[in-house]
Amino acid sequence: MNRSLLLPLILISTLVAGLNYPIGKMGLSFSSPYLLLAIRFLGAFVLMLPFIISLPHPKRFMPWLKIAMIGFFQSTLVLGMIYFSMHTITSANASILSSTNPIWLVLIQSLFLRVRYRRLQWMGVVLGFVGVVCTQGFHFQFQPGTLFALLAGLCWAIATLLTKHWGETIHTWVLTTYQMGFGGLFLVIASLVLEQPMFTLQQVSIFQVVWILLYLIIMSSIVQFVTWFYLIKNHDPAKISSFLFLVPLFGTVGGWLILNEALHWYVGLGAIFIALGIFFVNQPSRKKENKTLSSPIPIAENTV
Template structure:
């Protein structure tokens, strides 16, 4: 990769890693489901007037918007609102990679590789260790909601797989136009769960801090992050670009510690290390084993 593109990839990592502390700032003043409605409204408008919608079935926009947007962020925002530490949330959410593997086997009939099973086992042990530490500093409900958000993200990844059938797709355009889907479901959930009084109170006392959180989540994490990411994915093989998100929890954990003094216990570090090791095994082991086999063949040739 060119140095300038490596820098862009690191910008994406930074933007997505800081996303979690911004969410915590946002839900401290705005109910989480209302925050989701505001985020995707700002992401869609006015961008839809300047970005062309890819020619795709409406069902794909609806499925993507309801899974990766509504499902993932309704759970994540609520989890952080009820006390899930932002840094740990950035780590636990990476379990989406393994939910994606499971759903790909169930829905797409993909076959397991041994490295995937090893990675899944390591990640499951890591998540179990983190889950055992629930208490005042990490409520069990917050942990379970974060895992549910990861599972919803994974379902959205399965939806993403179906985009390949329609040829090259502008992911920026797809993300922008998909952002028209979540605001109404988010608002309906907010009215039902949080209530009209909470919505009215939040909007009538809307601060610069809340405005900054919505702006960052909509234009930074959503439009800038996905825009740069889709550019990199279009220029390089996925194998070169996909390792970079492994750095997102590092940024999230560091930011949570520096900004909110979210100290990690040793079991968190052990569980997080196992989860990330599982991701690394899943991502790199097939490539490494293939190279070793090729070197072995080359060494055996006269």
């Protein structure tokens, strides 16, 4: 991979992911969250389908079931909870809290997969949770939006584990496209069951609706995934993933610039702690003597 392209591609991917929060919140002014996400992912699926139709597809039922499960966690639960959380918390806080997925990943692998981590990485877990408390103004309260954003980070970690274990035998672009398609279908069901579907043009202009939808479909769902998977494929995933701390930073600044959300000093302090936590968590773990134990999984190979 041309190293001169590395930093620009990382900045493109993380910037798009970060701006997805304030722009997604703008979309909530004319659409209910699950319906908006369904339009986003199904639109991206339709646009990408002609480009991947000639690639190798799974021929058995089980791989398709695995793709559907990844889509359920990655596209339905993660994004659904993030968008739902922005009804009661700012897009900045949603971006920071949901970006705790590397911390959840360490806890899951340590508790359930018997993966050992160094003290430096556990220090990262502690710093990450300190950062979460800081973003809430040092009086952490489990408001509905706060809880949903944290659960989004947990589901993101689960989706990363599923993608790592199940995605190795499925072509990357086939997996990406169809997991968005399945995720979009699940979101349609969620919209019909869990909310009153709403899409109105009464409070916003048609121009604003069109550009928000184009951004979510083309930039957030296609450009971001293409760029990110290109980076993962051509570089060390663990090192690339350590740059994900830029996502909540761009999300926080984007919420301030685009939505005029208050930029409190303690939110910035919390972002710094979380950034340090994610950086330390991404440090290579000690190799285990027992080769039967699984190795740590590169953190957050997919972004929001």
